[in-house]
Amino acid sequence: MFGFIGKILIIDLTNKSWKEVSSNEDFYFKYLGGSFLAAKLFKDFFGDNKNIDPFDPKNPLVFATGVFAGENVCGATRVNVFSLSPETTGTYLSQAGGEFGPDLKRAGYDGLVILGKADSPVYVKITTVGRTCSCDFIDARHLWGKDRVEANEILKSELVIKYSMASIGPAGENLVACANIMFEVDHYAGRGGLGAVMGSKNLKAICVSGDKKPQFKNRNKIMEINKLGAKRQKGYEAGSFMKVLENQGTFGLLDLNQAAGNLPTHNFTQAFVDSSEFEDEICHANIDKKYVGKKKACKACYVACKKKYAKDSPYADFTALAEYESIAILGPNLGLADDFNHGLKACEICNKLGMDTISAGNLIAWMMDCFENEVLNENELDYSIKFGDGKKACELLEDIALRKGQPGNLLADGVFKAIEKLGEKTKPYIRASRGVGLPAHMPRKKPGIGFGYLTGPNPGDHMKLEHDWIASDPGSLKSLGLTISSEPDALDKNKVEIARTTQIYYSMVDTLSLCMFIFGPGNIYTFDEMVEMVNSATGFNYSFEELMKIGEQSLQLHRELYYELGGKDEEFLPYLNEEIPEGPSKSSKINESDFEVAREHYNSLW
Ligand code: SF4
Numbered sequence: 001m002f003g004f005i006g007k008i009l010i011i012d013l014t015n016k017s018w019k020e021v022s023s024n025e026d027f028y029f030k031y032l033g034g035s036f037l038a039a040k041l042f043k044d045f046f047g048d049n050k051n052i053d054p055f056d057p058k059n060p061l062v063f064a065t066g067v068f069a070g071e072n073v074c075g076a077t078r079v080n081v082f083s084l085s086p087e088t089t090g091t092y093l094s095q096a097g098g099e100f101g102p103d104l105k106r107a108g109y110d111g112l113v114i115l116g117k118a119d120s121p122v123y124v125k126i127t128t129v130g131r132t133c134s135c136d137f138i139d140a141r142h143l144w145g146k147d148r149v150e151a152n153e154i155l156k157s158e159l160v161i162k163y164s165m166a167s168i169g170p171a172g173e174n175l176v177a178c179a180n181i182m183f184e185v186d187h188y189a190g191r192g193g194l195g196a197v198m199g200s201k202n203l204k205a206i207c208v209s210g211d212k213k214p215q216f217k218n219r220n221k222i223m224e225i226n227k228l229g230a231k232r233q234k235g236y237e238a239g240s241f242m243k244v245l246e247n248q249g250t251f252g253l254l255d256l257n258q259a260a261g262n263l264p265t266h267n268f269t270q271a272f273v274d275s276s277e278f279e280d281e282i283c284h285a286n287i288d289k290k291y292v293g294k295k296k297a298c299k300a301c302y303v304a305c306k307k308k309y310a311k312d313s314p315y316a317d318f319t320a321l322a323e324y325e326s327i328a329i330l331g332p333n334l335g336l337a338d339d340f341n342h343g344l345k346a347c348e349i350c351n352k353l354g355m356d357t358i359s360a361g362n363l364i365a366w367m368m369d370c371f372e373n374e375v376l377n378e379n380e381l382d383y384s385i386k387f388g389d390g391k392k393a394c395e396l397l398e399d400i401a402l403r404k405g406q407p408g409n410l411l412a413d414g415v416f417k418a419i420e421k422l423g424e425k426t427k428p429y430i431r432a433s434r435g436v437g438l439p440a441h442m443p444r445k446k447p448g449i450g451f452g453y454l455t456g457p458n459p460g461d462h463m464k465l466e467h468d469w470i471a472s473d474p475g476s477l478k479s480l481g482l483t484i485s486s487e488p489d490a491l492d493k494n495k496v497e498i499a500r501t502t503q504i505y506y507s508m509v510d511t512l513s514l515c516m517f518i519f520g521p522g523n524i525y526t527f528d529e530m531v532e533m534v535n536s537a538t539g540f541n542y543s544f545e546e547l548m549k550i551g552e553q554s555l556q557l558h559r560e561l562y563y564e565l566g567g568k569d570e571e572f573l574p575y576l577n578e579e580i581p582e583g584p585s586k587s588s589k590i591n592e593s594d595f596e597v598a599r600e601h602y603n604s605l606w
Pocket of ligand 1: 076097296297298301303515518
């Protein structure tokens with residue numbers, strides 16, 4: 001078989017046993033890989049277990065790789081992780097870069113299913129040499145409680161040869177609702193709390209190593225197109241989206257989003273920071289000088305949006321240059337626009353202790369806003385926190401991850417339980433969809449994205465559909481087969497149809513386990529080139545329409561699992577009806593009636 005190994009590894013932690021399951025070419029022609037394969041495996045191993053808790057040992061935790069994993073193709077290293085989510089009410093799909101996915105394939109597997117629960121902390125070591133695979137279950141009590149960088153260092157020293165690692169931090173061990181899974185030390189399957197699912201299984205880390213080479217029908221063609229992509233990337237103009245990613249990482253998007261009025265500040269009440277000092281701090285020339293260090297890309301990536309901090313910056317020993325979403329939510333959104341020091345420290349605390357920066361930051365912003373508006377008072381919690389208090393925000397993040405003190409414990413259980421304890425009066429200040437904190441794109445400025453946050457199987461996810469700009473870009477719409485258009489700031493029937501088509505597109509990209517920066521519409525490749533790459537890898541003869549159909553079927557399966565297992569759509573959030581008060585996106589809002597019409601129309605399309 002080309003492009004796939006044809007085997008899935010099933011690990012049962014309860015019995016410390018493992019087995020392989022094989023599938024034929026017809027199966028892979030239908031499910032392809034990545035997110036679709038992950039959902040299919042989850043469904044098969046979840047069986048009839050309705051109404052179980054995400055922390056029930058019967059909840060499968062699934063990892064799945066893509067067609068190009070294991071080869072030096074730019075943007076093709078992503079791994080999909082899927083399970084019942086402790087943060088929201090249904091299933092969740094999360095993704096990360098790094099070498100875990102490619103190494104899982106080199107070990108001889110397209111996917112990995114973790115079942116059961118170890119009776120005490122373990123890590124699992126998967127090693128394939130030649131035709132022989134072994135899985136070892138190793139006592140991890142000495143790693144339990146260690147932050148992830150420290151745990152990884154210890155693991156590296158124990159493992160002798162090089163393994164790729166998926167691991168959790170103390171937040172995952174402590175079943176914090178927004179705990180994430182880290183790959184190596186600087187890639188994160190951040191969303192949906194899947195690190196807590198791993199923690200509930202007493203699984204500190206999965207280490208994988210293999211020496212298999214993936215087989216492709218026409219490797220030369222894939223590499224030829226890959227080379228063309230690298231050439232195109234070189235030719236983009238300075239300041240273009242792709243060049244900002246290459247030169248400043250997603251950290252550089254602070255400046256673009258500030259200029260567009262799309263930067264959440266003070267718990268999403270404002271969309272830009274009214275300060276020339278802030279603008280000076282985040283302009284690209286200054287970022288280059290003060291923050292951006294060496295590239296630390298996913299393997300073979302010619303864009304390399306992942307970076308280290310500059311060698312002489314005070315953050316040089318941090319794991320990686322903060323991502324846009326992280327510093328926006330833990331910086332300006334906490335009122336820390338002029339206290340980057342604490343904002344960046346807050347990102348690093350989350351990374352080391354194993355929490356999603358977006359959800360954790362939103363929880364703190366919510367609490368700050370409640371105190372600012374005197375919805376909460378100090379006596380209720382024997383605690384208070386206000387916007388701009390970076391020191392307290394950092395302390396509270398540690399308390400959440402380590403479940404220390406009353407506010408830390410309260411927020412560790414996530415949005416639903418926190419509202420239950422603090423009362424409905426706090427609900428209007430929550431910036432989350434179905435328990436998952438909102439990413440750093442203002443839904444009032446980008447109503448299509450806002451609609452996507454509140455609707456469908458991956459709550460609060462900005463990477464499951466294209467952003468609103470596409471709705472008025474004739475070239476992109478035509479290439480997606482669309483003859484309709486809409487205004488970027490509108491939420492009408494055309495906008496939801498465009499949103500749905502791009503959801504299907506990104507579902508296809510996730511099925512292929514590709515990076516959306518490289519394979520997003522209009523970024524590096526044409527759709528024809530992408531299709532040619534897939535066919536050169538698999539030997540199948542898909543058309544673009546057939547790949548889109550697979551994307552749609554995958555999305556259907558994700559919808560089916562999410563809604564059947566307890567997921568819901570979010571109610572309209574009343575604050576979206578209020579106009580953004582100032583700045584470049586002044587007056588933007590979402591009318592509740594437009595939203596409900598859009599929702600009805602969207603639901604009629606499925
Ligand atoms: S663009 Fe960034 S996230 Fe995407 S593959 Fe390259 S380094 Fe990884």
